Amino acid sequence: MAHRAITSFPSLSILLTSLLSFHAYLAAAASEQQPLKEQEKTAYKIGQAIPVTCLNRTIDTGEHITDELGQLQYIDFPTCSETGRPLELAFGVDKEINCTLDFISDPFFHLLEFYIHNDAPLTCRIPTRPLTPDSSSSIAIPVDSTNNQVGALGSQSTLYTPLVVALTGTLQLSHVHVANYLNLLLHAAPKSTSPGTIDAASAYSVSSGTRHTKVIIGDALTLHFSVRWYPSPVLPSGWAGVGGHIFLSTLVYCLLSAGAATAVCIAYFRGVALPRRLQRYAKDKVGNGLGGYGYGAGGLPQHGNGTAKNGYAGYGGYGYGVSTGTGKRD
Template sequence: MARPTSPLRLALFALYSFYLSLAHAVSSSDAQKPSSEGRGYSLGEPIPVSCLNRTVETGEHITDASGALQYIPFPVCAETSRPLELAFGIESSLNCTIPYISDPFFHLLEFYIHNDAPLTCRIPSKPLPPSVLEQDFRSADETTQEGALGTQSSLYTPLVVALAGTLQLSHLHVGNDLNLLVHARPKSEGPGIVDAATAYSIASHARNARVTIGDELSLHFSVRWYPSTTLPPGWSGYGGHVYKSTFLYCLLSAGASAAICVAYFRGVELPRRLKRYATDRVGRGGGYGLPVANGMSNGYGGYGYGIGTGKKD
C-alpha cells in the first residue's frame, strides 16, 4: 500500500517547481540579450579623435554616394606617431605637433580660422563594438569613417574645435594654445561614458604660431574633465568681494604694523620721554604744580606762559 503524501510535502514540492521555472525564465531572458551592451571607458583608456573630411576648394563636407558624412582621423602627432587621442578622466597638458603643413591642409586651416567651415570632430561616447570598428575603418590605405548626419547617433560625441587666428597674404597666425573640456556622464548614471566635449583657442596674440606651407604646427591642449554636464562655479568678478587670501593678508599686515609700533614706542619713544621728563624735573627745579624758589607756583615748573616770577623785595 502506497504511503500517503502529506500536504506540507506537496507545498514544498510546488514551491521548488516554481523556483526552477523562474530561474529558467531569467536565464533564457539573459541569453536573449546581447553579450555586451557596451561598456564604459576605464580610467586612462585612449579615446580616438576623428574629424569631418572637407574639400580643399570650398570647405564643404565630403559624403559618399548614400549621403553619409566621412570622418578621417585627426592628423598624426609627432609625439606619439598616432592621431590625437584623449585619455579618459586624465587631466593633462597634451601636445600634438603636426610635422608638416601640406598645401591642402594649409587651405583648410584658412577655412577654420576664417570660420568659413568649423573644425568639426567627434569622439566615441564609449568604446566602440568590433562591428562598428570593422565598418568604419575599411583598410590601412583608406582610413575613412562614415557616419550619419551629425555624429552617427549616440555612438559619438561632437567635439567642435574653435580655432582662432589671423589670415595674412603669405602665412597664417594660428591660436595653438587650446582649452579642451570633456564632460563625463555621472558615475551613478553611466560610468565611463562621455556626454559632451568642446575645444577652443585661447585668443591671445602672444600665443599664436606663425605657419606657412611646409612648416610644422604644434598644438597645445589643456585638457580638463568634469564628472557631470554642469560646470562648477568659478567666476567671482573683478573686485567688490573679500577673498580669504585678501583677508589673511590684511590681518598679517595689521599684526606686523602693530608689532612695529609697539617695538618703536617701547624701544625709542618711551625712553626718550622718560629722559626728557627726568631732565625737566632736575633742571627746572620742580615738577608739575610744585613751588619754585621764589615761593610761587605757576603749574609748569616756574616758567608758565603769561605768568611772571613775581617781584622781589
Template sequence: MSRTIYSLWLAVLAVYSFWISLAHAVSGQEPLKGATEGRGYNLGEPIPVSCLNRTVETGEHITDASGQLQYVPFPTCNETGRPLELFFGVEQSLNCTLDFISDPFFHLLEFYIHNDAPLSCRIPSKPLPPSVLEKDFREVDETTQEGALGSQSSLYTPLVVALSGTLQLSHLHVGNDLNLLVHAKPKSEDPGTIDAATAYSIASHTRNARVTIGDSLSLHFSVRWYPSTTLPPGWSGYGGHLYKSTFLYCLLSAGASAAICVAYFRGVELPRRLKRYAGDRMGVGRGGGYGLPVANGRGNGYGGYGYGIGTGNGKRID
C-alpha cells in the first residue's frame, strides 16, 4: 500500500515539474515577440511620431558607433505639451505649435525646405512592447533597426514629411498646412496595423508662415485614414467629357424648349392661322371676284352682283 502511494506521489510530482518547466519556457519566450505578433491598435489609441536625428552643419543623419540611425521625438506641441501624436482611425484637423524655433532647428528647416535632407519620421506599425517604450528615443534599439543604413523593420512604418516653402536671406516661408495620409491594413487581414503613411505641404505659395530664429511655428495637419492600401477614386477632371449631370442637363433643357414651343404654337400661332383661314373663306362670298386675263393685262371680274368689264383707263363698268 505504501509503495502504491509513493508511486502516485512521484507521478504527481513529475506532472507538476513538467508544468513548471513549460511555464518558465513560455515566459522566457514572451519578450521575444515583436510588434508583428502583438495586438493591433484600438480606435483612437495614440501613436507617437519620432524623426531622424540630423546634424545642423550638413543635415546628415546621426549614427552611433555601430552605424545605427538615431531617432528623436517630434518637437513638443504647445497644444498638448507632448510630441506630435496621431490617433488610430481618427480623422481630424490637428494643430501643433512649436513655441520657439531655435537656431539649430531653423537651419534644419532650411535643409528640409531646400530638399537637401528629408524630414524622415516614423510611427509604430502596432503598439510597441513595454521593453521598447521604456527606452529613451535618443538611444538606439537594435530590435527596431536593421542594417547600417537604418532601414525600417516591421516594428515601424516610415512617415516622410515633404515640407515646402521658400528660403530668404533673413527668414523662411514654411508651408505649414499639410495633408497627412495613413493607410491601415485591411481589418480582415491584420486589424489595427498601420501599413503606410506620408505627409506633404499644400498651397505653400499662398498659405505659409514667415519664420525667423526665435519665432513660433504653427503646423496644421489634415489627417485622413484609409482602411486599405488602395486610394478611392476622386478625380472628375476639368470638363471636356460627357458626364451624367451634363446629359441630364441637356435632357431637361430639350424638354423645357419643346414644352415652350408647343405652348406657343397652340396658344398663339394656331388660333392666328385659324382666324386667317376663316377670314379668307368668308371674303370669297361677299365681294371678291375671280379675275380673267384680257389683252391689256388687266382682268375682268365677275362681281358678286354682276359682270365687270375692264376699260382702258383702269376703271370698271358694271
C-alpha cells in the first residue's frame, strides 16, 4: 500500500504541471486577443459617418487661429442644407455628395477669396479611426507626452488624416467664380494590417473653366463632391495615362490589323483590278489595227492593207469601189 501511495505522487505532479501550463497558455492567448478586440472597436465599419473639420482662419489675413495654449483650432465644415449637418463622408462608399451652403456671409466670402487665390488653403482633417469620447472632446489638436502634435499638422499624424481641399476659381471685383465640382479621393489602409482605417485623403476642383458658379455675398453655394475610395495606399493599376502606353497586346493588334489590310488589298488587286486592266489593254491592241480597221489620212477608217472602205481611196485616190490606193490617173 505504501508503495502505491508513493508512486501516485509523480502522476499528480505531472497533472498539476499540465493544468498550470494550459492556464498560462489561455492567459497568453487572451492577452494577445485583447489588442485585436480594441482595434476592432476603433475601426470604421462600411458606411459609418466620418466628420470633416477645417482650420479656423481670420478673414483679415487668412492666418489660422490658435487657442490660449497655442494649439490650432479646428471648426466643423459649414452646414449642408441637404442634411442639416456639417459635411460627412461614408467610410468605403463611393457616391456623389451635394453640400449646399444656404447663405454666404461676408466673412466666409472673404475666406473664399483666400482659398481661390491660394493665399490660404482650405485645410481640413478627418479622423483616421472613429473618435472615442476622450479624443473628440477637444477641437484643438492633442499633444503626446513629448509635446508633439498628433493631429493633422503634427509630426505624429495618427489621430487625424489631413484633407486639403484645392478650391479653384476666378476672382472679380464684385463677385467670385467658384469651381464647385470637386473630386474627393480617399485611401483606406490595407485590411490585412489596419482594417477600417483611413490612410490618406485629398480633394480638388475639376473643370474650372466650364463647371463653376458665380457667387456674391448672400448667395447660396452648392459644392458637388465626387467621392471615390481606394482599398490601399497604391493607385489601381491599368491606368494608361493621358498619352497612353504601348503594351504587347496593342502591338500585336496593330500588326494583325496591318496584315489583314494588306491581304485585302492584294486580293482586290489580283482578283478585280488586274483582270480589268488586262482586258482593257487587250481591247486597245485590237482596236489599233491588229486584224481590224486602221485610220488613214483625214481620220477615216480603212482596211489594214491600205484600201479604202466603201470605195473611198483616201489621200491618194477617188471614186468608189475597192482601190489599190493609187488614185485616178490621167
